[in-house]
Amino acid sequence: MKKRCLALMLLIPLLAACPADMTEDGPQQTGTKVFFISAGEQERQLVTESILIEEPCSVAGLQALVESMYQPRQPGHESLIPSQVTLQNVTLSGAVATVDFSGEYQNLTALEQSLLSGGVALTLLGVDGVDYVRVTSDGAFQPPMDERYYSTDRILLSSSVIALNAFDVTLYFITEDGEGLSAVQRTIKITEEYPSPRTLLTELLTLPEESGLRSPLPDTAAVSSCRVDENGVCRVDLTALESGQAGRLQVEALVNTLCGDSGIEAVVVTVGGQPPSSAGVDGCDGELTFFGDNLQ
Numbered sequence: 001m002k003k004r005c006l007a008l009m010l011l012i013p014l015l016a017a018c019p020a021d022m023t024e025d026g027p028q029q030t031g032t033k034v035f036f037i038s039a040g041e042q043e044r045q046l047v048t049e050s051i052l053i054e055e056p057c058s059v060a061g062l063q064a065l066v067e068s069m070y071q072p073r074q075p076g077h078e079s080l081i082p083s084q085v086t087l088q089n090v091t092l093s094g095a096v097a098t099v100d101f102s103g104e105y106q107n108l109t110a111l112e113q114s115l116l117s118g119g120v121a122l123t124l125l126g127v128d129g130v131d132y133v134r135v136t137s138d139g140a141f142q143p144p145m146d147e148r149y150y151s152t153d154r155i156l157l158s159s160s161v162i163a164l165n166a167f168d169v170t171l172y173f174i175t176e177d178g179e180g181l182s183a184v185q186r187t188i189k190i191t192e193e194y195p196s197p198r199t200l201l202t203e204l205l206t207l208p209e210e211s212g213l214r215s216p217l218p219d220t221a222a223v224s225s226c227r228v229d230e231n232g233v234c235r236v237d238l239t240a241l242e243s244g245q246a247g248r249l250q251v252e253a254l255v256n257t258l259c260g261d262s263g264i265e266a267v268v269v270t271v272g273g274q275p276p277s278s279a280g281v282d283g284c285d286g287e288l289t290f291f292g293d294n295l296q
Contacts, residue, residue, distance in 0.1 A: 057129035080119035095131035105137035121150035176212035216253035243280030
């Protein structure tokens, strides 16, 4: 696994008024500024693109602006919203816009949450008639602001640079035919000194584009807990697990991913606190190490 060092500008919500200096690429246009982040592995900063929306101060208009944040139009721009986090709902009550994202928001790092929510707030606060923005996930208020409002005096683009480490990791997904595992190389960018088990499990929620591969963590098999005990064994508890060979492949993909790049030597997978055999999956109880039999 290779490690590189990047730099990234961080959005920090504040309670006191602070100026924010933004960078806008491309020709000047009229419209609403939608916020992205510059691509590349050098110092990164926020950039904007002007989007023309009819009646932006409406539920449909605000939703269109947030949706446009997923797909930058200009080369060298990247979305502030990870692809696994989906937009569920936008409401507008007076001058307050509330944006609700899927539960995957709660699996993001603090840095990713700040960038996402801050970018959404900056975009919507550029709409005449929107004075406050709130961010929720599955209807519940989320950090970094929790129940407080974002407003123009609560968002600062920090002049400090945060070191962001980049790692080349190997993730294991289930093949399209459901008969084996496929190893996928991916570069992840995190503030951690080393990829944590939870970070790697979160990466398994995002499938490689146009691969036909399947995640070992479908909607029915969420991670309810993940911890490393005093002996260095990673203990992962799932809400559910498929039975038979399908469930075994799920377990093998999780174990291989964790043992490969997180420094974990053994993994214990449980389902609702019970061993996999209780869910009809044989040969996966207790401490497990890297599986090589079903790799394709």
